[in-house]
Amino acid sequence: MTKSLNIIVCGAGISGLGAAIALKRKGHQVSVIEAASQLQESGAGIQVPPNSLRILKSWGLETKFIAKVMCPKSVAIRRYATGEVIGRTEMNPVLQDKYGFPYWFIHRADYQNILYDAAIEAGIQILLGTPIESVDEKEPTVILASGKELKADLIVGADGVRSRTRASVLKEEVEALESSQCAYSATVPVNLMNSDPNLAHLMTDVNANLWLGPDGHIMGYPIRNGEVYNLVLVSPGKASVGKWNDRADVEEMRSRHAEWEPTVQRLLSHVTTCLKWKLAYVPPLERWASKNGRVVIIGDAAHAMLPLLSQGAAVSIEDGTALAECLDRVTDLVDLSPVLRAFQDLRKSRCETISKAALSLVDLWHLHDGPEQEGRDLKMKQDMTNTVGVTSDSKSSLDMMRDKFVPWMFGYDTVRQANMFLDSHLTRKGIGEGFVSRAIEQGGFLSLGQ
Numbered sequence: 001m002t003k004s005l006n007i008i009v010c011g012a013g014i015s016g017l018g019a020a021i022a023l024k025r026k027g028h029q030v031s032v033i034e035a036a037s038q039l040q041e042s043g044a045g046i047q048v049p050p051n052s053l054r055i056l057k058s059w060g061l062e063t064k065f066i067a068k069v070m071c072p073k074s075v076a077i078r079r080y081a082t083g084e085v086i087g088r089t090e091m092n093p094v095l096q097d098k099y100g101f102p103y104w105f106i107h108r109a110d111y112q113n114i115l116y117d118a119a120i121e122a123g124i125q126i127l128l129g130t131p132i133e134s135v136d137e138k139e140p141t142v143i144l145a146s147g148k149e150l151k152a153d154l155i156v157g158a159d160g161v162r163s164r165t166r167a168s169v170l171k172e173e174v175e176a177l178e179s180s181q182c183a184y185s186a187t188v189p190v191n192l193m194n195s196d197p198n199l200a201h202l203m204t205d206v207n208a209n210l211w212l213g214p215d216g217h218i219m220g221y222p223i224r225n226g227e228v229y230n231l232v233l234v235s236p237g238k239a240s241v242g243k244w245n246d247r248a249d250v251e252e253m254r255s256r257h258a259e260w261e262p263t264v265q266r267l268l269s270h271v272t273t274c275l276k277w278k279l280a281y282v283p284p285l286e287r288w289a290s291k292n293g294r295v296v297i298i299g300d301a302a303h304a305m306l307p308l309l310s311q312g313a314a315v316s317i318e319d320g321t322a323l324a325e326c327l328d329r330v331t332d333l334v335d336l337s338p339v340l341r342a343f344q345d346l347r348k349s350r351c352e353t354i355s356k357a358a359l360s361l362v363d364l365w366h367l368h369d370g371p372e373q374e375g376r377d378l379k380m381k382q383d384m385t386n387t388v389g390v391t392s393d394s395k396s397s398l399d400m401m402r403d404k405f406v407p408w409m410f411g412y413d414t415v416r417q418a419n420m421f422l423d424s425h426l427t428r429k430g431i432g433e434g435f436v437s438r439a440i441e442q443g444g445f446l447s448l449g450q
Ligand SMILES: Cc1cc2nc3c(=O)[nH]c(=O)nc-3n(C[C@H](O)[C@H](O)[C@H](O)COP(=O)(O)OP(=O)(O)OC[C@H]3O[C@@H](n4cnc5c(N)ncnc54)[C@H](O)[C@@H]3O)c2cc1C
Pocket: 010, 011, 012, 013, 014, 015, 016, 033, 034, 035, 036, 040, 042, 043, 044, 045, 046, 108, 130, 131, 132, 133, 158, 159, 160, 161, 162, 163, 164, 185, 244, 298, 299, 300, 301, 307, 312, 313, 316
C-alpha cells in the first residue's frame, strides 16, 4: 500500500504547481508555499513541447490551454542582416504526427494561472505571500520569514533559480552560474502589428522567427491568442539573475540591434517598454535529495538552464510527474531516502544533458560573420527539418542531434520511463512496508547512477 504523505511544496511557479498537481493526483496531502502575494504577470512567452504536453493532457488540462495557446506551423531561422531564411523547423502538425502531441506557445503567466486554478480545484492549499526563510531537513521543517515553522513528511523545493531549499539539500550555498548573456523581453500589441503592413503577416502566419546574428539572437512569435507579438532578444550584457521584473532601457535594446534587418527594426520601433534579466544556469549538483530523503529540489532550483532549447518549464513539469511516480513506491517513511535517490538518478542525467546542449548552442547561434557562420548556415539550409541547430564540425553531430537527441527530448514519456526505471532497479514492487529499504539490504537496489 502506497503511503499517503504530507508534502509541502516551496514555490508556486510552473514546477511547484505542476508537482503539487501530480502529487495530489496520487493521493498525497499537498500544500504550496509561495513568497509572492499574487501570481506575477511578468515574463514572456514559454514554449510547451510534446514532452510536457503529454503530461498536461493526461491531467485533463488540454481545453484550458487551447484557449490560451498558439499552435505554430514552423520556426523560420533567419539571417540577422537580411532576414533570409537559412533553416526551418517544422512544428505543427509534424510533431503531432511524430510524437502524438503538438507544440504550443503560451505566455508564462497564462501557463502558471492554468496550473494554479487546477491546483485549487484539486483541493491543494496554496499560501501566497508566505516567503520561506530556510528549510531544515532534519524534522523536516520549513521555516517561514515570519518565524513560523511548518512540518511535513517531505519538502519539495521548487523555489526557482535563487532557491533557498537548495542549501538544505546540499549543506552549502550553490549559486547559479551567470552566462555572459542577457535576455530582453518585450511585446508588441496586435493593433500596432496590424497597422504595419510589413508586420501584420507575423500575427496570421503563426510561425516563429529565430534571427541569428553575431553575439545574439532574437526569438519572436505571437501569444495570448494573437493579442501580442512576443520578443525575446538575447545578447551579452549585465542584469540580475532571476529578477524577472527589472525594467530595461528600450534605447539600449534597440541600439544593440541597429545592424539587424528591417523587420527587426520595425518590430523594435513599436516597443515602448521592456524587461531584462541575466541568463544563468545551475551547474550539475552533487545531489537533488537530502541524505535523509526528506527534502528534494526540482525545476529551476535543481537545473535552471539557458532557454535556447525551450525546455526549462517542460522538464520541470516532468520532474513533478516523475516524483509522483517514484513516491508511489513508498510504503513507509524509511523508503523515502532510496526512492528519492532513484528519482534523482532518473532525472538528473536527463536535465543536465538538456542543459548542457542548450549551453552549447550559444556559440553556434551567435557566430560572427565569416567562414564558420557560412558553414553553419549552409548546413542549416541543407537540412530544413533540423529542429534545434547543428554543431559546426561534422555531419554526424547534425545527424545525432536530429535523429537521436530531439526524438529523445520530445518523445519522452515521463510516467513510462519512471516506472521502467523503478522496475528495473527494484527487486520487488510496492509490496509490504519499507520494501525499498529491504531491497537495498538484500542487494536488490542496483547502482542507479546512469
Ligand atoms: C515572474 C517570472 C517570470 C519569468 N519569466 C520567464 C520568461 O519570460 N521566460 C522564461 O523562459 N522563463 C521565465 N521564467 C522562468 C520560468 O518560469 C522557469 O524557468 C520555469 O518555468 C521553471 O520554473 P520553476 O517553477 O522551477 O521556477 P520559477 O518560475 O522561478 O518559480 C519559483 C517560484 O518560487 C517562488 N519563490 C522563490 N523563493 C521563494 C521563497 N523564499 N519562499 C517562497 N517562494 C519562493 C517564486 O516567487 C516563484 O513563484 C520566469 C519566472 C518567474 C518567477
